[in-house]
Amino acid sequence: MGTVEERDQLVESQRPTSEVARPRRGWAPFSSLAHSEKWAGYLFISPWAIGFLVFTAGPMLASLYLSFTEYDVLRPMEFIGWENYQELLEDTRLRQSLINSFYYTALHVPLATILALALAQLLAGVSGRMAHFFRTVFYVPSVTPGVAVGALFLWILNPHIGLLNRGLEALGIPGPGWTTDPVWIKPGIVIMSLWSLGGTVVIYYAALQNVPRSLYEASRIDGASSWQQFRHITLPMISGAIFFTLIVNTIASLQLFTEVYTMYFGQMRSGTASTAALFYVIYLFRQAFEFFNMGYASAMAWVLFVIIMILTAIQLRLSKRWVYYEGGN
Amino acid sequence: MATTTGTLREVERSTPDAGSRVAFYVKRTVFVVLLLICTVIFLAPLVWLISASLKVRSEVFSFNFIPDPVAWENYVRVWNAAPLFTWLKNSVIVGVLAAGAVTLSSSLIAFGFSSFRFPGRNFLFGLVLATMMLPGAVTMIPVFLIWDRLGQINTLTPLWASNLFGSAFYIFLLRQFYLTLPRELYEAARVDGANYFQIWGRIAAPLPRTAMIVVFIFELKASWTDLVKPLIYLQNNALFTMPRGIKAILDQFGQGGEMQWEVVMAATVILTIPMIIIFFLGQRYFIEGLTTTGMKG
Numbered sequence: 001m002g003t004v005e006e007r008d009q010l011v012e013s014q015r016p017t018s019e020v021a022r023p024r025r026g027w028a029p030f031s032s033l034a035h036s037e038k039w040a041g042y043l044f045i046s047p048w049a050i051g052f053l054v055f056t057a058g059p060m061l062a063s064l065y066l067s068f069t070e071y072d073v074l075r076p077m078e079f080i081g082w083e084n085y086q087e088l089l090e091d092t093r094l095r096q097s098l099i100n101s102f103y104y105t106a107l108h109v110p111l112a113t114i115l116a117l118a119l120a121q122l123l124a125g126v127s128g129r130m131a132h133f134f135r136t137v138f139y140v141p142s143v144t145p146g147v148a149v150g151a152l153f154l155w156i157l158n159p160h161i162g163l164l165n166r167g168l169e170a171l172g173i174p175g176p177g178w179t180t181d182p183v184w185i186k187p188g189i190v191i192m193s194l195w196s197l198g199g200t201v202v203i204y205y206a207a208l209q210n211v212p213r214s215l216y217e218a219s220r221i222d223g224a225s226s227w228q229q230f231r232h233i234t235l236p237m238i239s240g241a242i243f244f245t246l247i248v249n250t251i252a253s254l255q256l257f258t259e260v261y262t263m264y265f266g267q268m269r270s271g272t273a274s275t276a277a278l279f280y281v282i283y284l285f286r287q288a289f290e291f292f293n294m295g296y297a298s299a300m301a302w303v304l305f306v307i308i309m310i311l312t313a314i315q316l317r318l319s320k321r322w323v324y325y326e327g328g329n
Numbered sequence: 330m331a332t333t334t335g336t337l338r339e340v341e342r343s344t345p346d347a348g349s350r351v352a353f354y355v356k357r358t359v360f361v362v363l364l365l366i367c368t369v370i371f372l373a374p375l376v377w378l379i380s381a382s383l384k385v386r387s388e389v390f391s392f393n394f395i396p397d398p399v400a401w402e403n404y405v406r407v408w409n410a411a412p413l414f415t416w417l418k419n420s421v422i423v424g425v426l427a428a429g430a431v432t433l434s435s436s437l438i439a440f441g442f443s444s445f446r447f448p449g450r451n452f453l454f455g456l457v458l459a460t461m462m463l464p465g466a467v468t469m470i471p472v473f474l475i476w477d478r479l480g481q482i483n484t485l486t487p488l489w490a491s492n493l494f495g496s497a498f499y500i501f502l503l504r505q506f507y508l509t510l511p512r513e514l515y516e517a518a519r520v521d522g523a524n525y526f527q528i529w530g531r532i533a534a535p536l537p538r539t540a541m542i543v544v545f546i547f548e549l550k551a552s553w554t555d556l557v558k559p560l561i562y563l564q565n566n567a568l569f570t571m572p573r574g575i576k577a578i579l580d581q582f583g584q585g586g587e588m589q590w591e592v593v594m595a596a597t598v599i600l601t602i603p604m605i606i607i608f609f610l611g612q613r614y615f616i617e618g619l620t621t622t623g624m625k626g
Contacts, residue, residue, distance in 0.1 A: 037445050040525045044441025047434045048457065051494020056460050059471035066470060073477070119367060125360040134364045136612060137371055143608040143615070144375070145554035147572040148601045151579050151593055152378050161390045163377055195374065199619055206620040255464055258556045258572075266560075267580035284466055289561055294470050301466040308464055 067299035072292040084299035094300070096275060097283040100186065104279065105253040107190045112197045112249060113242065119197075120204035121230075135205060139198035150262025153192040154179060164191070179263070182276040189260055189277065193253075200245050207241035208234065236324040243323045247315055251308055257281045280304060378601070382594035389591045403595040407578065410592065413599060415567055416574035419485060420553055423570055427489035428548040432541055433534070434495040439503035440533045444515070454504075461497045465557070473561055487562045488570070489552070499544045502621060506537040543618040546611045553604055575600045 042049075067084055071077040088094055119138060123131040141149070156163045157178035165175030178188035215233045224232070235242075261282055264273035284304070288297035381389055382403055383396040407413065442454050476487040510533075518528045534541075559573035569577065578596045582589040608615060 038447040041441050041445030041447035041450065044445065044525070044529070045438050045453065047493065048438040048441075048495045048500065049453075051491065052456065052460070054475070055472055055491050055494065056463065056468060059468035059475070060463070062471035062474070063467055073474075122360050122364050122367070126357060126364065130361070130364075134368060135616070137368045139615065140375065140605065140608065141371060143550060143604045144601050145572055145604060147554070147556050147575050147579075148378075148597045151575065151583065151597045152374055154579075154583065155381075155590060155594070156374055156377070163373065166392060195371070198371075202616055202619045251462070251464070255466070258554075261556065261560075262576055262579065266576060268583070281466055285557075285560075288470055289473075294474075297466075298470055301464065301469070304464050305467050308462070312462065 063298040063301055066295050067302050069295040071294040073294060074292075077295075080295070084296050085303075087296065088299060088303060093275075093278065094283060097278045097280045100276070100278055101254050101256070101280040103186055104189060104193075104256060105250060107187070108193050108253050109246065109249050111190065112194060112200055113246065115194060116197045116200035116204055116245070117242070119201045120208055121234075123201070123205045124208045131205070135198075135202060138201045141196045142198040144196070146258030147262045149192065149196065150259040153188075153195075153259070154263045157188045157192070180272060182272050185273055185276040189256075189263075192259060193256070200249070203241055203245055204238060207238040211237040239323045240325065243315070243319050247312060250311060250315070254304065254308060254311075255281050257285065261285070375601075378594055379598055381591060382598045384591055386589070386591055389594075400591065403591045404599075407592050407595045407599070410582075411574060411578055411596070412567060412569075413574070413596070416569050416571050417599075417603075419568060420571040423485055423488045424549050424552040427492045427552040428545045430489060431492035431496050431499060431548045432545045434493050435499035435544060436503050436534050436537075436541065437529060438495040439500045439507055440529050442500065443504045443507035444533070457497045457500055461501075469557075469561070476562065482562055483565050483568060484562075485568060488555075488558050492548070496548070499548070502544065502618070503537060503540055505621075506540045507533065510536070539614065539617065542611065543614045543621075546607065546614045547618050549607065550604065550615075571600045 066077075068079060068081060069077045070080050070083075123134055126134070144152075155161070157165075159165055159175060159177040159180055162175075162178065164178065168175040176184040178184050178191075211234060215237070216229055219229055219233060256279055260277050260279055262268075264277045265282060265286070280300075281304070284297050284300045287293045287300060376394065380394050380396055383399050383401065384391070384403075385396075385398060385400040388396065388400075442450065442457075472487075472491070476482060481487050481490075514532060514536075515528055518532055523531065553570075554572060555570075556572045556576060559570050560576075563569055563573060566574075566577070575596050579593055583593045
């Protein structure tokens with residue numbers, strides 16, 4: 001439905017007459033009643049406006065203010081200037097959590113992209129109904145609740161009894177301590193995360209189906225190899241979808257919480273994992289709701305926000321070099 | 330619609346020589362085999378989960394996929410050990426309220442953004458989109474303090490009530506739909522004397538059936554799987570939703586000398602199954618929603 005609509009809109013916008021034309025950007029059906037229409041518009045979006053003020057804009061300002069205070073909910077708020085931010089710089093656990101989150105993101109995002117692309121290519125290579133069946137299979141893990149994924153993989157990754165190491169053993173490879181060895185805890189989490197890459201596969205598969213086949217036919221006549229076709233037709237044509245998933249997956253990876261919290265935090269006490277699996281948002285959550293350092297946690301949240309904005313800006317800038325948009329630009 | 334699958338078929342048809350036809354079938358077979366291997370890898374954890382949940386304690390670490398004997402009593406034990414029915418009920422209440430609220434409010438808001446002209450519309454819609462970028466952590470603490478002041482900690486309200494104000498992604502999705510509706514549709518109703526709200530209620534809200542189901546089902550999934558809000562807002566065991574409850578069961582049974590994995594796995598199955606059923610019933614909506622997401626980006 002998505003692309004067809006968009007294409008329709010494009011087509012419509014090229015038509016000269018606005019009287020008969022179907023909806024376009026800026027179009028409004030009740031233009032004969034311009035005055036009342038204005039108020040009706042505001043009325044209809046007012047739920048969003050209220051929600052935005054109460055649950056987004058207000059809290060943003062509040063958390064910015066909180067980040068300059070010390071506040072534990074019980075005692076009155078105390079303004080302490082930049083102290084929280086100075087403390088951030090010296091907090092070794094914070095540094096560790098930031099490194100953990102970057103490490104995970106740096107592994108998960110490229111691996112998920114490449115694997116999802118490979119799977120989507122396989123799907124595109126078999127015919128429709130069969131492809132739909134496999135697509136369903138790949139997507140099932142993505143609807144599995146995070147807590148279930150965490151509990152399940154705590155067991156699958158278990159060094160002694162887990163499915164993964166049993167499998168490796170069968171191949172004659174001694175498996176590492178995925179849940180116990182500080183070096184292997186994060187790779188274990190990455191493996192778990194790759195199980196849920198079905199959403200990305202679905203997006204890539206849909207993008208692949210929108211590549212005009214005339215391009216492949218033309219290149220085939222020119223004698224292009226499969227790799228050349230992939231490199232010079234497929235990749236550029238789906239670069240928009242790849243770019244989208246890169247941004248979304250990066251932002252989500254930096255905020256990974258549920259699965260890892262389920263595995264190693266709460267009442268699941270594990271000495272090794274409490275450092276090696278301490279991801280940024282988990283540390284933030286603990287500061288806020290386990291130690292009640294609301295001010296400090298707010299400062300952490302703003303640091304995360306700034307990091308995400310910077311990374312997204314970098315990705316946007318880089319995208320101009322490699323993302324291909326149909327119709328120029 | 331042009332598909333790469335089509336490409337292959339086309340190529341096959343247009344090349345008469347037997348060599349390339351053989352190459353085509355070999356390639357296809359290799360692809361199917363690879364996909365089957367991937368299927369095993371993707372489904373093994375779930376199959377193993379269900380199998381383990383039906384094994385007796387002494388068998389639970391064995392490598393057999395078929396439980397022998399079949400230990401249905403694991404489910405009885407977990408059902409007796411924890412208020413699972415209450416948790417399921419809470420999850421259903423929260424899920425339906427959250428999904429229902431967000432579907433109706435987002436539809437209303439999207440209709441407002443797409444069907445009326447008013448000063449600042451584009452700017453405000455830009456703001457809607459911008460909020461999608463914002464990490465939840467930034468607003469999490471002040472929003473908690475708001476619910477705290479309103480005396481709503483340890484109630485289910487914070488888990489769904491903010492959905493009454495719409496959600497950026499869904500507003501975007503529904504607005505895309507409304508932009509394609511022909512104006513005649515509304516004008517007929519105007520002639521009949523319907524006001525704007527009636528036009529929304531009678532025409533605009535029910536019309537994008539698929540898009541509305543996509544929104545409902547996505548939010549139902551988000552709500553059913555959420556652990557963060559229950560962790561923040563619920564302390565009382567009787568108020569837990571399923572994910573929070575299963576986390577509690579894992580904390581209780583999944584560690585120390587007293588590991589009872591078969592119980593944990595049974596609980597995990599009960600958490601997972603409803604989602605998988607919903608997925609199979611509403612599969613095309615999941616796919617449609619996701620595809621739309623990717624394409625708009």
